[in-house]
Amino acid sequence: MASQISSLAAILLSTAFFLMGNGLIGTLNPLRAHLEGFSDIAIGLLGACYFAGFVVGCFAGPALVTRAGHIRAFAVAGALNAVCLMMQAMWTEPVPWFALRALTGVSNAVLFMTIESWLNDRATNETRGRILSTYVIVNLSALVAGQWLLLIAAPQSFEPFSVAAILYCLCIVPIGLTRLPPPQPSPVPRLDLARIFRISPVGAAGCVTVGLSNAAFWTLAPVYAQSLGFDTSQLALFMSVFIAGGALTQWPLGRLSDGMDRRWVIAATCTLASAGGLMLGLSGLVLLNLAPILFYGVVFTLGAAMLPLYSLSIAHANDRLPRVQFVEASAGLLMINAAASIPGPLLGSFVMSAAGPASLFLYTALAYAAMAFYAFTRIRIKEPASAATRDSFTPVPQGSPASLPLDPRGPEQVE
Structure with missing residues (x-):
């Protein structure tokens, strides 16, 4: 290796x-x-x-x-x-x-x-x-x-x-x-987005949520940081702490989700992201003035809850599909996420323009609260995926469809 x-x-x-x-x-x-x-x-x-x-x-x-x-x-x-x-x-x-x-x-x-x-x-x-x-x-x-x-x-x-x-x-x-x-040129996966929404509405909705909220964060969080009076070193720390939160929790959350109905982990992380968004949106400046470590702790927690949702959504969607359909389904979810990322920054900017920079995180909190509510609702009305079709969690980069055959959950490649 x-x-x-x-x-x-x-x-x-x-x-x-x-x-x-x-x-x-x-x-x-x-x-x-x-x-x-x-x-x-x-x-x-x-x-x-x-x-x-x-x-x-x-x-x-x-x-x-x-x-x-x-x-x-x-x-x-x-x-x-x-x-x-x-x-x-x-x-x-x-x-x-x-x-x-x-x-x-x-x-x-x-x-x-x-x-x-x-x-x-x-x-x-x-x-x-x-x-x-x-x-x-x-x-x-x-x-x-x-x-x-x-x-x-x-x-x-x-x-x-x-x-x-x-x-x-x-x-x-x-x-x-x-x-x-x-x-060799890779075949382009066939996309059937309507089928993905039918088979795994929680997985598809999770990718929409990531697009709407996370894309807004990447685009507008530096504007929020400037409103707090951050210099470039503080801004770099702010963004790095957020990314570190997601990097350090992807694997633990994924392994936790392997042993239970993955929708519970999705619902819990979305609830945590919503709570973190509310704290930054309503009292971010207060936390920063009170104790910077509290402020950065909330930022870390927000990254820990927001960034793993894409991989968790991919894993949940593919729990309900045979392995041979993994690449096709994951490509569809990637495109759903990318398409939702187009209006995400615009919606976030409209909210910020109307209610101030901190309202970016109120927008984030609302998006993740809606996703948590939807996941809890689906848990009540739909049985979990069969253990026979479930596979172990793997973190997934938000790149292009070309990365999807690398995932060990997909069908074996002909060598």
Whole structure:
């Protein structure tokens, strides 16, 4: 296994550079937009444009990769991201930024697709679970590292955009120099979203909730942090604590859900997320002034409850399906989540514009309370999944459909 991970070092190094850039620019964009005087709704629209571009990229990406090849497609997407960032730094107006963020979303979908296709192609039935876990660890670690790159220079300056652009350029180098043969084009899973809602309404609703609320958090939380008077180091800590909460609880919550009706864990985590959102929305500033450790404890708890819901929803949905349908169902749930991520930042920005920055977390609390209520309702009226169809929990990255065959819960691959 160690030798196989070593053979994938170039792919994982490219992943780390790419996601460090993503982590940096994901926080820098709303931060800089707010400093430039963009309205809350304009900042929400930036997030909506990015996720709309990502959805387009998920559909258009396979044709591009098939036509140009994995290395060329990856290089083009990485270069486009760098160009978009340089243009954002030079042209700080809302309308150009909307278009540039949409193009970045398309490019990121292609980057994820290329990386995950390569990992899937190199994995065997015995190693794909560990390769997926390694990928998730690199993913989360790079996102946290990206937050701390905010400290390099003032967000009003050109340098942070330059650093993110450099990282996107660097991500091209390891893959460009790799001797690994390019993977074969993966078949595009057939999507039947209506069937997914019928078979697992809780799993589908969980993915909608993640899209509506978590996308709003990534887009608008830096604006909330600025309203508290945070400098860039405090903002980096705020975002890192949130991500760490989700990273450290994915596996424990998943293992807990393996031994019971998974809907109870979904309902409990959603209730906890709603409570954390209420605390930040109603008394975040009070907690910060009273004792910063209490404030960051709530932020950690919020991340611990919000971030695992996507993986729990995937696991629950697939508890009700035969293994051969795993990739198709998971691809459908990924697209449901991505589609819900488009209106999420817009809805959050409307709430913030009407009721102030802290109301972002009241919006989050409402979304997760509704999900908790729905999960409890389904527990009462629908029996749990049969033990014969249940499989062990596996954390799932929110990337492209190309990562799904890596999941050990899917059908065995022909080698």
